[in-house]
Structures are given as structure tokens and as C-alpha cells.
Amino acid sequence: MVALVLIGINHKTAPVELRECLAFAPQETVEALQELSRGPAVREALLYSTCNRVELLMAAEDREGAVAAGRRLLAARNRMPQELLEKSLYVHENDEAVRHLFRVASSLDSLVVGEPQILGQIKEAYRQALRARSSGVILNRLMHRAFFVAKRVRTETGIGGHAVSVSYAAVELGRKIFGSLEGRRVLLIGAGEMAELAVEHLIRQRVAGILVANRTYENGLDLARRFNGRALRFEDLPQALAEADIILSSTGAPGFVLTREQVRPVLRSRRHRPLFFIDIAVPRDIDPEINRLENAYVYDIDDLKGIVEENLEDRLKEAVKGERIIDEAVIRFRQWLEGLEVVPTIVALHRKLEAIGEQELKRTALARRWGEQDVEAARRMLAAFINKTLHEPTVFLKQQGHRPEQTFSVDFVRKLFRLDE
Numbered sequence: 001m002v003a004l005v006l007i008g009i010n011h012k013t014a015p016v017e018l019r020e021c022l023a024f025a026p027q028e029t030v031e032a033l034q035e036l037s038r039g040p041a042v043r044e045a046l047l048y049s050t051c052n053r054v055e056l057l058m059a060a061e062d063r064e065g066a067v068a069a070g071r072r073l074l075a076a077r078n079r080m081p082q083e084l085l086e087k088s089l090y091v092h093e094n095d096e097a098v099r100h101l102f103r104v105a106s107s108l109d110s111l112v113v114g115e116p117q118i119l120g121q122i123k124e125a126y127r128q129a130l131r132a133r134s135s136g137v138i139l140n141r142l143m144h145r146a147f148f149v150a151k152r153v154r155t156e157t158g159i160g161g162h163a164v165s166v167s168y169a170a171v172e173l174g175r176k177i178f179g180s181l182e183g184r185r186v187l188l189i190g191a192g193e194m195a196e197l198a199v200e201h202l203i204r205q206r207v208a209g210i211l212v213a214n215r216t217y218e219n220g221l222d223l224a225r226r227f228n229g230r231a232l233r234f235e236d237l238p239q240a241l242a243e244a245d246i247i248l249s250s251t252g253a254p255g256f257v258l259t260r261e262q263v264r265p266v267l268r269s270r271r272h273r274p275l276f277f278i279d280i281a282v283p284r285d286i287d288p289e290i291n292r293l294e295n296a297y298v299y300d301i302d303d304l305k306g307i308v309e310e311n312l313e314d315r316l317k318e319a320v321k322g323e324r325i326i327d328e329a330v331i332r333f334r335q336w337l338e339g340l341e342v343v344p345t346i347v348a349l350h351r352k353l354e355a356i357g358e359q360e361l362k363r364t365a366l367a368r369r370w371g372e373q374d375v376e377a378a379r380r381m382l383a384a385f386i387n388k389t390l391h392e393p394t395v396f397l398k399q400q401g402h403r404p405e406q407t408f409s410v411d412f413v414r415k416l417f418r419l420d421e
Contacts, residue, residue, distance in 0.1 A: 002043065002138060002337070003063040006097035007070040007089065008055030011111050014088035016302045020283035022077045022085075024049035025252065026128060032073055033132035041065030044136045046143070048125035050118065051282040051301050052111050057101060059138040067091055098142065098333050102326045105146040106153040111301075112166055112308050113315045114159035117193055119150050138340075142333065149329045153322040159315050167198035169307035170278045170299070171205065174246055177276050177297055181205035187244035188212045189237070189258075189285065190251030191223055198248050198278065199227060211244060213237055215251070241266040246276045249285035257285040260293065267293055342397045345410050348419040349390060357382045 009019060024032060029047050036045045036058075044059040056073065060066035071089070075082040092100045103109040105122050126143045129135035135143070154160055174181055184207050188199055191214055199210060210229030214220030217233055224231040232240050241247070241263060251257055258277070267275065277298040279286040284300055291298040361382060365375045397409060414420055 002059050002061055002340070003066070004094050004097040004138070004142070004337075005058045005060060005063060005066045005070065006055060006092040006100055007058075007067060007074070008053060009074075009085075009088045009090070010053035010055070010109070011302065011305075013090060016282060016284065016300055018084070018088055019052070019054065022049070022054040022074055023282050024054065024077075026124075029125070029128045030132045033129055033134040036069060036073060037132070037134045039065075039069050041069045044139045045134045046125060046129040046139055048122055050121050051280065053104070055104070057097065057139065057142075059136070063093065095330050095334055099326060099330045101142065101146050102149045102329055103323075105150040106322055106326065107150070107159065108153070108319050108322050108326070111305065112169070113312060113319050114154075115166065116154075116160060119147070120193075122146065122150075138337065141336065145329060145333055149326060152325050152329075156325065157321040158318040159322060166280065166301065166304050166308070167201055169304040170198045170248070170280070171201040172307045172310075173278070173299055173304070174202070174276055175205075177274060178245070181207055181246075183208045184245040185243060186210050187240050187247045188223070188227075188229075189247065189249040190214060190253075190281065191219060193250075196223070196250075198280070202246065202248075203227065207246070211240055213240060215253075238262050238266065241275065242269055244275075245273070246278070247286075248278045248280070250280045251285050253281070253285060254283060256287045258290070259287045260289040263287075263290050263296060264293060267295060270295070339398065341410055345413055345419065346390075346394050346397060349393070349413065349417060350386065352417055352419060353386045353390070354383075357386060 009022065011019070024047060029049060033045050033047055036042050036056075041062045042058045042060050042065075046057045048055055048057075054074070056070045058066045058070060071082065071085070074089070075085050100109070105119055107114050107116065107118050110118055122143075126135065129139065171181070174184075178184060181202060182205065184202075186199060186202050186207050186209070188196070188210060203210070210224065210227040211232055212220045212224040212227070212229050213232040213234055213236065214223065215234050217231065220231040223229075237258065241258075247258070249257060263275070272295055274295045274297060277286045277290060277296070279298065279300045282301065286298050286300070288298055288300070290296050358379075361375065361378055364370070365378070370378070393413070397413065
């Protein structure tokens, strides 16, 4: 029987320093899935890489081979030693893999329970798997069920009903540093979705203005128009630091966008006015050494946990309802998956009896010199006989689909009727 295997790391098991080493860009995701699918162990695969997790979902008949292939793929990122990865890695199989995926898609496993961004990221990962042609019958069905379950959890519970998100947590941190945010100037670096949401929250706090710096100036210009702000060229970042109070960064750059050496001279000219950096990028954009400078405050995505936890109580109560929805969905998917093993056996059994019946029908018709009408009448009778004869075995096998005996029953029927010969 096909096994489902999920292997990965997330914000609970690994710090941002390790997660950023494993981050996959979209094209890298497609290439990794194609490489994995070429191997003998994995039948289907899907990979999602976000700021809080990197997870690989596989359908495979060789469970151990799939786990080993997944470990090798993740360990190969940035030549990371496999021993370091193993400490943070988790592996879920079958029901637990399905449950984990459903919880992730429903935002029950997020840093901020109920945040809506994760579902869009999972959908994008599915699109990448379709591009790589690494998703087949099983993962196609599983992903569509995940989307359906996530929608149910969001509409039937209140997990998204409170103002709690990573972007909101960033605003809360800003308030702790500055008190009121009114009149402060914001510099947005890049165009990440969470950073844009944080800017929207900041605008509601009556900040004085928005500066936008993007590597592609035209994109920055479009974003600046949305926020009634001003676009800057990327090379103007050091000068913009003298003007801004809050820097929100969310780019896809492989290294630091701002370093301690760039920020140090700016702080002298600011005359002790604090500078607040919110780094929502993975890999990180802001050099953590900046935090050692006086009146400079750097927070990365892991630092937002404390603020987030203060606002989670109501959502966690609603999450219990979501867990019940997921438990039901896991059982239903397992029944469908196990049914995949039953259906080919039932079809093969019908075809074998039909082939035997057709052979005997031709022999009898020839011996008795039946006409076309007689042959057709006998063929209809034969089809009805086969359907009625196999009705009870079919019901029995389908009922076994969610029991441990299912594998034994299917194997017994296939051997009894020699369906694999």
C-alpha cells in the first residue's frame, strides 16, 4: 500500500538561522521535486517553503527509501551537515502526515494561529508541484481536501476573528518602543506580503509617511502609489535611514540588505532618535549585529513570538473546534486512500470473470449454432450473473477499506483468483 510521508522543520523545531539555510525559491522547488521524482523511492512529491517551515510531502511505496531521499534533499541545501539537520527534523507518516498537512493549511500549526497567508502559500506550492509534474492522483486529492478543510475551519470556527498576526505583532513591538506611532516615518524594503500587511496596520496608527525601496524601481513605484508614499532606488537605502523611524524589510535577497557598517554612521546623525528594524524575511535581510548599536532595535520573525502569544488565547479556544473538523477529514481521506487498493482488485475480478464468461459463451454459441439475438441475450444474462455474484464480495472488500484486515483481504482475493498472473 502507498505510504504518505511528511518530513521537515518549522518554527517549533528550528531557529531562523537553520530555516533560512533550507529555504527554497520557486524555481529551486520545481527542480528539487523533479530530481526527487526521478528516483525510485518516491511516486509523488510536494514541497512548501515559507518563513516558518520547510516541509516535503511524499507518496511512496518504499517508505524508508522516501524518508532517506527526503533527508538527503534537505541536507544538501547549502551543504548542511546531516547531523545538524537531524536534531530539528520531524517525520510524520500516513494519518499523522495527513493531519499535519490539514493543520498547516488551516493555520492551526502556524506561529500565529488563524493567520490567512499560509493557505495561499500551500496553494502556490501545489502549483509548483503541478509544474514539476510531481503531483499525481494521491496528492491531487489530498491537496484539494486540504483546501476544503482549511475553508471549513475558517468559516466554522473563530480562529481568524481576532487581530493577531505577525504583521500586527510588528506594530505592537513598535508601540512598545515609540509609545505612539503617530507621526513616525516608515521605510518598506521589498514587497513581501506580511511586510505590506504590517504597513497597512501602521497606516492605521497615523504614521507620517511611507518610503518604499525595491530592487525593481518600477515595482517600488507601484507600491508607493498604493500607500500614498514615495519610491526610492535601492542604492539610496543608507540615506533613507536618516529619514525613517521604522524599517520593515521583506525581500528575497540571499544576504543582508542592511549591515552594521551602513547603519552606524546614520545613528550619529539622528541625535539619539531610535531606529526600529522589523525583519520578516527568510533568509534575513537585516544584520543582527545592528542590535548592538545604541538606539537601534532589530527584530526578526522569531522575535515576534512573544507579542503574538499575548493575543492567542481566544484563537486557541476556537482551534479546538478546528481540530475536530480535521480529525473527521483525516478518517475520510484514509478511507479513500485505502479504497484505492480495493478498486483495482474489484475491477480486475470483474474483468477476469467477464473474460472467462465470454470465452465459454463463444464456445457454447458455436456448438449450438446460436443466432446473434441468442448470443446477445446470453451475454446480458452473463453480465447480470457476474454483477450479482460479485456484489457481496465487493461490499465486503469496500467495508474492509478502513480496517487493518483490508490488506490481507485484498491480497487473499488476488491470490485466490490469480489476478496478478
